[in-house]
């Protein structure tokens with residue numbers, strides 16, 4: 001039986017507070033096998049029916065990385081055009097990916113066709129496949145931070161384009177593109193909060209009692 005003491009609980013709380021979405025990476029590379037170890041930890045996550053629908057693609061190929069960066073730039077330009085006035089100026093000033101600097105690129109997909117888990121839990125809620133993959137990404141995000149490694153989630157991308165660039169099976173649904181590396185700085189406040197784009201609100205605002 002494993003027990004966790006107060007010191008551990010305090011540190012775990014600190015891990016949640018200090019986990020960040022990282023867009024600014026130092027240039028130094030990750031140790032050999034670091035991404036594989038994060039994937040192993042992510043694979044301990046809960047999944048609907050134990051379906052383990054997560055599929056990981058470590059992207060090392062320079063041409064594929066370049067294609068992803070180009071897609072991000074195109075999508076980010078489109079996104080900017082949806083804002084006007086002061087909000088547009090604020091959006092334009094945000095740094096919304098570390099794709100160019102991050103030593104590690106990792107794409108994450110959900111396999112919608114896998115029969116692992118024999119369909120348990122998915123009949124009325126097929127989207128639980130994607131939820132399971134997001135649960136794994138969250139675990140990886142925290143595990144990375146515990147190792148001093150930063151992770152940045154990029155969703156300003158065209159899923160069909162990423163699918164084609166990475167040449168993965170049609171049944172895989174694109175969930176996330178992750179930049180991984182050592183952060184330039186540590187902070188206990190989201191970067192979007194520092195940039196005054198949005199602020200973190202209290203849990204009361206999101207909690208109903210019935």
Ligand SMILES: Cc1cc2c(cc1C)N(C[C@H](O)[C@H](O)[C@H](O)COP(=O)(O)O)c1[nH]c(=O)[nH]c(=O)c1N2
Nearest residue numbers: 019020021023095096097153154155156190191192
């Ligand atoms: C599904 C999803 C998708 C994205 C993100 C997150 C998640 C959960 N986030 C990161 C997001 O902006 C960040 O989590 C919040 O601003 C809160 O900051 P911390 O994660 O607490 O640092 C994110 N950030 C970014 O710079 N570019 C992006 O495309 C995205 N996309």
